[in-house]
Amino acid sequence: xxxxxxxxxxxxxxxxxxxxxxxxxxxxxxxxxxxxxxxxxxxxxxxxxxxxxxxxxxxxxxxxxxxxxxxxxxxxxxxxxxxxxxxxxxxxxxxxxxxxxxxxxxx
Numbered sequence: 001x002x003x004x005x006x007x008x009x010x011x012x013x014x015x016x017x018x019x020x021x022x023x024x025x026x027x028x029x030x031x032x033x034x035x036x037x038x039x040x041x042x043x044x045x046x047x048x049x050x051x052x053x054x055x056x057x058x059x060x061x062x063x064x065x066x067x068x069x070x071x072x073x074x075x076x077x078x079x080x081x082x083x084x085x086x087x088x089x090x091x092x093x094x095x096x097x098x099x100x101x102x103x104x105x106x107x
Contacts, residue, residue: 006054011046019047019055023106024092037097039104043069045091052093063098070094 007013023029024040032038043052049067056064074087097103 005058006048006050008046008048008051014044014047014051016055016058019044019051020059025106032094033103037065037099037101037103038094039097040092040094043091043093045071045089047091047093049093052095056095060104061102062104063101065096065098065101067096068094 005016021042021044024042029040032040039056041052041056047055049069052067052069053064056062056067070092072090072092074089076084076086078084
């Protein structure tokens with residue numbers, strides 16, 4: 001763990017690789033990354049904007065300009081017996097890179 005990695009006063013202690021869970025790769029996210037330099041990630045629910053910014057800079061070696069977050073509600077699903085269950089809630093972060101920063105390559 002990096003010595004200067006920011007920690008949230010509440011919640012578990014997080015490292016850079018446990019803050020960023022997965023990139024979100026869709027048509028919309030591909031368009032945003034190519035035209036606006038914005039990359040969406042699925043992140044830990046306890047992660048703050050400062051932790052997300054530090055994790056992206058540490059893992060991908062880029063300069064982050066700003067971070068926007070959303071708390072997404074889990075969907076209600078039904079199985080073939082019409083029993084309802086709920087998917088878990090999750091957090092999404094859209095990270096915008098600085099103009100001088102290199103791009104992030106997922107593939």
